Structures are given as C-alpha cells and as structure tokens.
Amino acid sequence: MFSLEVFPPKRTAPVGTIYDTLDGLTGLSPHFISVTYGTGKSADRTATARIAHTVRAEYGIPAVAHLTAQYLTEDSAEEALAMFDEAKVAGVLALRGDRNPDREPAGVFHYANELTAFIRERRPDMKIYGACYPEKHPQADTLDHDIDNLKRKVDAGVTHLISQLFYDNSDFLRFLDKARAAGITVPIEAGIMPPVNARSVRHMAGMCSSKIPERLATLLDHWQDDPNTLKTAGILYASEQINDLLARGVDGIHLYTMNHPCVTRRIWTNVQDLFA
Numbered sequence: 001m002f003s004l005e006v007f008p009p010k011r012t013a014p015v016g017t018i019y020d021t022l023d024g025l026t027g028l029s030p031h032f033i034s035v036t037y038g039t040g041k042s043a044d045r046t047a048t049a050r051i052a053h054t055v056r057a058e059y060g061i062p063a064v065a066h067l068t069a070q071y072l073t074e075d076s077a078e079e080a081l082a083m084f085d086e087a088k089v090a091g092v093l094a095l096r097g098d099r100n101p102d103r104e105p106a107g108v109f110h111y112a113n114e115l116t117a118f119i120r121e122r123r124p125d126m127k128i129y130g131a132c133y134p135e136k137h138p139q140a141d142t143l144d145h146d147i148d149n150l151k152r153k154v155d156a157g158v159t160h161l162i163s164q165l166f167y168d169n170s171d172f173l174r175f176l177d178k179a180r181a182a183g184i185t186v187p188i189e190a191g192i193m194p195p196v197n198a199r200s201v202r203h204m205a206g207m208c209s210s211k212i213p214e215r216l217a218t219l220l221d222h223w224q225d226d227p228n229t230l231k232t233a234g235i236l237y238a239s240e241q242i243n244d245l246l247a248r249g250v251d252g253i254h255l256y257t258m259n260h261p262c263v264t265r266r267i268w269t270n271v272q273d274l275f276a
C-alpha cells in the first residue's frame with residue numbers, strides 16, 4: 001500500500017495552490033491521499049472536506065480526511081462527519097491533535113480513542129485511521145505505555161494506522177514488533193518525510209522527539225548551504241528507507257508530501273517498481 005498526505009494551503013495563499021500540488025501528483029496512483037486538519041485560530045474548518053472532495057471527484061483518488069478532537073464538541077464533531085459524508089471520503093484519520101496555546105480545548109474528547117469511539121458508534125461502517133509513534137509520542141513516558149494506549153484506540157474502532165515520521169528504520173521495526181506483540185493486528189503504514197531541508201528536518205525532529213541518525217546528521221551538516229544537493233541527498237535517503245522497509249515486508253508507505261510534488265515524484269520514480 002502506498003499513500004500520500006497533503007495539507008490545505010494557508011488562508012492567505014491563492015486557492016489554486018492545492019491544484020498545483022494535486023496536478024503535480026497526477027499519475028502516481030496512491031491508494032489514498034489524506035488531507036490534514038488545522039487547529040490554528042485562523043484554520044478554515046471546511047478546508048479538509050473541500051480538498052478531500054476535490055481529491056476524489058476531480059482526481060479520482062480516494063481521500064482520507066484528518067479530524068482533530070480537542071476542540072470539538074459532539075455537535076461540531078457530527079458536523080465535520082456530515083461534511084466528510086458529503087465529500088464521500090474513504091475514511092477519517094481520528095486524532096487528538098496538539099494543544100494550541102491560544103485556545104482552550106472543548107473538554108469533550110481528551111484522547112483520540114474517545115473520538116474514535118464516537119465515530120464508530122455513529123458510522124459503524126466507516127474506515128477509521130489512527131496515528132502511531134515508532135519512537136513513542138513525546139508525551140508518553142515509555143514506548144510500552146504508548147502502545148497500551150494505541151491498543152485502546154484500535155479496540156475503540158481504528159482499522160488502519162499511519163506512523164509519525166522517523167529517520168531510522170530500526171525504530172519503526174522495533175515498534176512494529178512491540179505493537180504486534182501487544183495484539184495490534186490492523187495494517188500499519190510507515191510514515192516517511194523526505195529530509196530535503198536541513199532546518200525543517202531539525203525542527204520536525206525536535207517537535208516529534210525523533211532521532212536524527214548520524215548518517216543523516218552528516219548529510220545535513222555537509223549540504224545545508226547547498227539546497228539542491230541536499231534535496232537530491234534527502235530524496236535518496238527517503239528512497240533507501242522505503243526500499244529497506246518494503247524488503248522487510250511492511251504493510252505500506254505513507255509519504256508526507258509537504259505539498260512538494262516534485263520531491264514526491266522523484267521518490268516515486270526510485271521506488272515504484274517495488275510496489276508492482
């Protein structure tokens with residue numbers, strides 16, 4: 001399985017930019033494209049459903065809509081689900097979301113398993129995706145404890161998991177062994193974020209508490225002032241990660257496109273034969 005993630009453009013960006021992204025991904029035939037959900041003060045609550053609709057209706061690709069729980073009431077969760085029904089999404093990625101310091105959570109859904117249970121009760125047939133963390137979620141004290149909570153989320157109705165980014169495959173493989181040993185049997189896609197920009201790799205790794213392995217750290221240090229070479233090196237790094245994971249029989253790859261279709265296309269060119 002091969003899937004992609006895109007995000008809604010900022011409100012200030014021209015509306016056409018998402019078309020540029022989706023046009024750039026034409027021909028890749030992913031199993032689905034997932035569309036993120038913003039929690040910022042100025043986030044447009046309808047953007048995810050609108051883009052998911054576009055992905056399905058105009059590009060013929062199944063769309064998965066992300067939905068974050070912390071700021072939802074039961075009514076606004078139902079409203080979001082109704083929008084997703086209308087957009088004919090292939091599934092919902094049920095998330096807790098991160099705390100926005102400018103907003104008080106609604107206090108209804110505290111964790112993703114609660115939103116999952118809410119959706120499962122109201123949409124018995126809906127495919128529900130969930131997030132998982134090969135190096136543990138930053139707020140979990142241990143990986144084992146995080147996996148106990150992950151099992152709770154799967155038991156509440158998650159049918160498919162997508163992982164956070166990681167740069168060392170051995171972290172993902174160790175997590176996979178532990179998740180299977182804990183009785184989590186649903187498909188788990190490996191989330192790959194191509195390390196094509198030194199500043200953003202360091203920023204994202206910091207935010208997600210992900211390790212930057214020595215080999216990648218050396219690449220970043222060496223090429224950080226040469227963006228084109230770093231881009232090529234990052235594309236090769238991600239392609240090798242995917243190659244190795246597929247050789248080890250993982251369920252699938254979820255590529256974070258960061259709305260950069262050129263990078264995604266170059267990786268796809270390197271790995272497409274492995275999905276045949």
Ligand code: FAD
Binds near residue numbers: 036113137
């Ligand atoms: P949860 O599964 O609720 O877990 C959060 C923490 O709470 C973990 O430490 C877990 O161990 C613990 N926990 C879980 N359940 C319980 C429980 N019942 N009792 C006690 N502790 C518990 N963010 C966005 O804002 N928009 C997006 O579109 C978005 N998309 C994402 C897509 C993917 C694939 C991933 C991996 C992350 C995404 N995120 C997104 C980020 C995500 O919202 C954050 O990582 C958030 O901090 C956790 O969300 P979650 O759904 O994994 O939370």
